[in-house]
Amino acid sequence: MQPFTSHTGRAVGLLRANVDTDQIIPKQFLKRIERTGFGSALFYDWRYGPDGSPDPAFELNRPAAAGATILLAGPNFGCGSSREHAPWALADYGFRAIIAPSFADIFFGNCCQNGLLPVVLPEAQVTVLARRAEADGEYRITVDLTARRVTDGEGFEAAFPFDDYRRDMLLQGLDEIGKTLLEAARIAAFERRRAALALGDRA
Amino acid sequence: MSRPRTLFDKVWEAHVVSGGGTAPALLYVDLHLVHEVTSPQAFEGLRLAGRRVRRPELTVATVDHNVSTGDRRLPIADEISARQIAALVRNAREFEVELFDLDSPEQGIVHVIGPELGLTQPGMVIVCGDSHTSTHGAFGALAFGIGTSEVEHVLATQCIVQSRPRTMEVRYEGMPAAGVTAKDLVLALIRRIGTAGATGHVLEYTGEAIRALSMAGRMTVCNMSIEAGARAGMVAPDETTFAYLEGRARAPAGSAWGRARRDWSAWTTDTGAAYDAEVRIDAAALAPQVTWGTSPGMTAEITDRVPDPADAPSEADRQSYRRALEYMGLRPGTPLEGLKVDRVFLGSCTNARIEDLREAATVARGRRVASGVRAMVVPGSQRVKAQAEAEGLDRIFTDAGFEWRNPGCSMCLGMNDDILAPGERCASTSNRNFEGRQGRGGRTHLVSPLMAAAAAVEGRLVDVRALMQRQPAPYA
Numbered sequence: 001m002q003p004f005t006s007h008t009g010r011a012v013g014l015l016r017a018n019v020d021t022d023q024i025i026p027k028q029f030l031k032r033i034e035r036t037g038f039g040s041a042l043f044y045d046w047r048y049g050p051d052g053s054p055d056p057a058f059e060l061n062r063p064a065a066a067g068a069t070i071l072l073a074g075p076n077f078g079c080g081s082s083r084e085h086a087p088w089a090l091a092d093y094g095f096r097a098i099i100a101p102s103f104a105d106i107f108f109g110n111c112c113q114n115g116l117l118p119v120v121l122p123e124a125q126v127t128v129l130a131r132r133a134e135a136d137g138e139y140r141i142t143v144d145l146t147a148r149r150v151t152d153g154e155g156f157e158a159a160f161p162f163d164d165y166r167r168d169m170l171l172q173g174l175d176e177i178g179k180t181l182l183e184a185a186r187i188a189a190f191e192r193r194r195a196a197l198a199l200g201d202r203a
Numbered sequence: 204m205s206r207p208r209t210l211f212d213k214v215w216e217a218h219v220v221s222g223g224g225t226a227p228a229l230l231y232v233d234l235h236l237v238h239e240v241t242s243p244q245a246f247e248g249l250r251l252a253g254r255r256v257r258r259p260e261l262t263v264a265t266v267d268h269n270v271s272t273g274d275r276r277l278p279i280a281d282e283i284s285a286r287q288i289a290a291l292v293r294n295a296r297e298f299e300v301e302l303f304d305l306d307s308p309e310q311g312i313v314h315v316i317g318p319e320l321g322l323t324q325p326g327m328v329i330v331c332g333d334s335h336t337s338t339h340g341a342f343g344a345l346a347f348g349i350g351t352s353e354v355e356h357v358l359a360t361q362c363i364v365q366s367r368p369r370t371m372e373v374r375y376e377g378m379p380a381a382g383v384t385a386k387d388l389v390l391a392l393i394r395r396i397g398t399a400g401a402t403g404h405v406l407e408y409t410g411e412a413i414r415a416l417s418m419a420g421r422m423t424v425c426n427m428s429i430e431a432g433a434r435a436g437m438v439a440p441d442e443t444t445f446a447y448l449e450g451r452a453r454a455p456a457g458s459a460w461g462r463a464r465r466d467w468s469a470w471t472t473d474t475g476a477a478y479d480a481e482v483r484i485d486a487a488a489l490a491p492q493v494t495w496g497t498s499p500g501m502t503a504e505i506t507d508r509v510p511d512p513a514d515a516p517s518e519a520d521r522q523s524y525r526r527a528l529e530y531m532g533l534r535p536g537t538p539l540e541g542l543k544v545d546r547v548f549l550g551s552c553t554n555a556r557i558e559d560l561r562e563a564a565t566v567a568r569g570r571r572v573a574s575g576v577r578a579m580v581v582p583g584s585q586r587v588k589a590q591a592e593a594e595g596l597d598r599i600f601t602d603a604g605f606e607w608r609n610p611g612c613s614m615c616l617g618m619n620d621d622i623l624a625p626g627e628r629c630a631s632t633s634n635r636n637f638e639g640r641q642g643r644g645g646r647t648h649l650v651s652p653l654m655a656a657a658a659a660v661e662g663r664l665v666d667v668r669a670l671m672q673r674q675p676a677p678y679a
């Protein structure tokens with residue numbers, strides 16, 4: 001996994017509430033058996049009209065959004081299906097961080113597994129950032145995971161909560177499986193204890 | 204005496220391998236369900252790292268999401284679906300995981316077959332790369348959806364890293380009226396607390412109305428917990444649970460059955476145990492529910508009208524209401540009862556069990572699908588289909604003009620060819636009314652099986668309670 005320490009980049013606002021993973025990546029694109037190549041299908045039904053041409057009104061298609069690497073989103077972002085194709089598509093498109101007032105649980109975890117940093121800030125602050133990003137094509141935001149802080153060049157500064165376990169993983173780009181396998185002895189001991197419980201060992 | 208604990212506390216604490224407290228815990232997984240859409244990249248990851256599946260015997264795979272519900276003897280028309288299904292067959296063989304393939308008599312939607320085979324049992328931790336894994340909580344298991352990286356993690360370690368969620372009791376007071384079902388109970392909850400109302404929580408459903416539900420009804424309720432933002436939903440096991448499990452193919456049998464049953468009765472919430480949050484819902488006051496918008500929280504009673512965005516509680520809500528009404532092609536103030544439908548979908552892991560089909564058949568029997576309406580029934584599994592055919596339900600449906608299809612997720616997410624055309628309005632027993640979920644531009648109204656059948660025969664959304672009174676003989 002690509003480590004995440006600090007990232008500075010342009011931002012784009014998509015401030016709708018309850019954006020679900022069906023919108024982030026519609027199901028007709030879930031049939032790939034690889035982890036890559038989903039970026040072109042990101043927000044497909046919103047990004048493109050029925051004839052396949054880009055919809056100029058959609059937030060990500062506006063000229064100011066070109067090259068954005070930070071997505072400013074609305075509350076409960078990523079609700080719905082558990083498809084990890086959603087963070088894959090966001091990352092493949094070029095996003096490194098998402099700032100929103102809240103995230104759906106599974107989506108939050110899936111982002112962390114892929115080096116895409118989900119940052120929770122109050123709605124009013126996300127709105128401020130989105131307004132600045134829209135007004136100025138040169139505007140940059142810095143998301144610093146080491147310091148758990150979001151800043152911009154215009155004096156904005158806000159701390160965000162982030163748990164230590166996931167922060168360590170992201171800072172070091174650690175593979176969670178490798179980490180868990182260090183506990184192999186404990187897992188084996190648990191399995192011996194578990195054998196005494198009636199928990200699903202099938203005949 | 205030890206501190207009183209909730210059902211969730213007990214299941215959680217029994218599965219902590221290491222960690223916990225304020226740090227995330229490593230939890231042991233008793234049952235890992237796998238399907239074709241969220242697993243290929245996980246198996247590929249194992250292969251690249253030279254890892255094995257730690258406990259193949261605790262892992263079960265099936266194909267459901269993108270299988271065709273048409274004729275199974277035909278080759279799979281969609282080349283990419285075929286590739287994904289073939290990948291699962293190959294992975295299951297290579298990693299020695301049991302697979303219920305397309306031609307297996309056990310094939311079906313992953314959340315239908317787990318319980319039906321008796322794989323799902325009280326007190327277990329169950330995971331699957333699918334958000335509706337919450338369904339299995341109906342048995343007093345802690346069951347939740349995971350992403351593909353986590354699928355790979357569980358395959359390799361039989362464990363999952365989780366931070367401890369909070370608990371919320373959802374207590375239904377009183378008994379619902381006839382015609383008001385499990386689906387209505389859970390839609391009413393989501394309407395009340397919103398689609399993020401339970402974020403970070405595990406729900407425990409309690410109260411008389413829950414106790415009175417069949418296992419199918421409890422599964423419907425737990426299934427949609429995720430639509431309220433919850434990590435999982437649970438119902439404490441009782442005689443209904445044990446009666447359901449007894450004799451199932453993979454449930455304990457013989458002397459193991461007696462022991463399991465005894466052990467299972469301990470999976471309940473102790474008197475005096477505290478939840479972090481509580482919601483009370485008056486079940487007796489509910490009418491059948493129907494969604495009017497593009498999120499399951501946008502729900503009303505069938506006797507209500509389409510809301511006016513101007514009355515929404517916040518500016519953000521006003522905007523999303525407006526957007527939803529535009530997408531749904533609805534005007535504020537229009538009565539929900541009477542909205543014309545083009546399609547009806549009876550299926551999905553929410554409502555495609557034998558009990559759901561029996562219920563819908565009570566309405567379909569002796570009636571005809573309204574002209575201009577295309578209605579389909581997609582059983583949740585091969586077993587459900589076979590059972591329904593043995594009971595003659597298929598004939599009731601086909602005589603009424605419904606299509607009788609093969610099991611799979613089908614139009615719940617429209618990954619196969621079962622999709623809505625743009626602008627088509629559909630009464631659906633599935634769980635998500637998101638934009639485009641059932642096909643780009645398709646307009647979904649989530650309802651119970653009774654309400655879906657009623658919509659099919661009337662050609663519009665109606666209050667099924669009136670229809671039921673006109674048909675005194677219930678289906679036996």
Ligand code: SF4
Nearest residue numbers: 335551552612615616
């Ligand atoms: S029926 Fe629908 S919700 Fe259920 S597992 Fe299939 S796609 Fe998911």
